[in-house]
Amino acid sequence: xxxxxxxxxxxxxxxxxxxxxQLPAALAVFQQRYRALMYSTARKIVxxxxxxxxxxxxxxxxxxxxxxxxxxxxxLSTWVYRITQNCARMLLRKRKxxxxxxxxxxxxxxxxxxxxxxSWHHPEALxxxxxxxxxxAEATAALPEENxxxxxxxxxxxxxKEVVAERMGLSVSALxxxxxxxxxxxxxxxxxDVAFAA
Numbered sequence: 001x002x003x004x005x006x007x008x009x010x011x012x013x014x015x016x017x018x019x020x021x022q023l024p025a026a027l028a029v030f031q032q033r034y035r036a037l038m039y040s041t042a043r044k045i046v047x048x049x050x051x052x053x054x055x056x057x058x059x060x061x062x063x064x065x066x067x068x069x070x071x072x073x074x075x076l077s078t079w080v081y082r083i084t085q086n087c088a089r090m091l092l093r094k095r096k097x098x099x100x101x102x103x104x105x106x107x108x109x110x111x112x113x114x115x116x117x118x119s120w121h122h123p124e125a126l127x128x129x130x131x132x133x134x135x136x137a138e139a140t141a142a143l144p145e146e147n148x149x150x151x152x153x154x155x156x157x158x159x160x161k162e163v164v165a166e167r168m169g170l171s172v173s174a175l176x177x178x179x180x181x182x183x184x185x186x187x188x189x190x191x192x193d194v195a196f197a198a
Contacts, residue, residue: 006018012077013072019063019067020067024137026064027060027137031060031136035056037084041085042088045085045088046091055084055091057187058087058091063083139186150182151182151183
């Protein structure tokens with residue numbers, strides 16, 4: 001089987017294959033490529049910069065974990081758009097706020113415009129995406145090996161917590177506490193410089 005080479009120039013089909021293969025480098029490429037789409041879609045629903053960042057991060061993890069569920073019946077951008085809408089609306093329900101109605105958008109046009117350099121409408125989103133992708137890659141690499149394996153097992157491979165806890169010699173409660181700290185570390189890393197770009 002030919003190894004997947006992850007690069008910013010890869011096609012969406014190649015990117016999807018890399019996400020399905022759970023290659024961490026694909027996460028950074030995905031986040032940089034689709035940051036503007038995720039940001040603008042979420043921002044129209046939640047109307048708050050901090051909530052928008054939370055939605056974007058939720059979408060990134062959801063896409064990475066669920067990449068194998070994408071069957072290619074629509075474009076990858078359309079799938080990401082729908083996931084972003086769902087994550088934004090779930091956040092609103094959690095906060096008990098009423099969604100603001102949205103007009104239908106041509107997602108493919110948004111993505112095409114972004115790739116043609118017309119994303120000046122959201123320059124802060126592009127800069128934030130680059131910073132977040134860089135920070136995420138560095139923060140993941142800097143995790144202690146045990147914590148990195150915990151993160152990959154639970155959030156990327158979707159393994160059962162009981163199985164992972166037993167393998168790592170932890171109680172389920174200890175595993176959940178450690179995973180919470182790892183997630184917090186990575187979330188803070190991906191947003192630490194974003195506020196200066198917003």
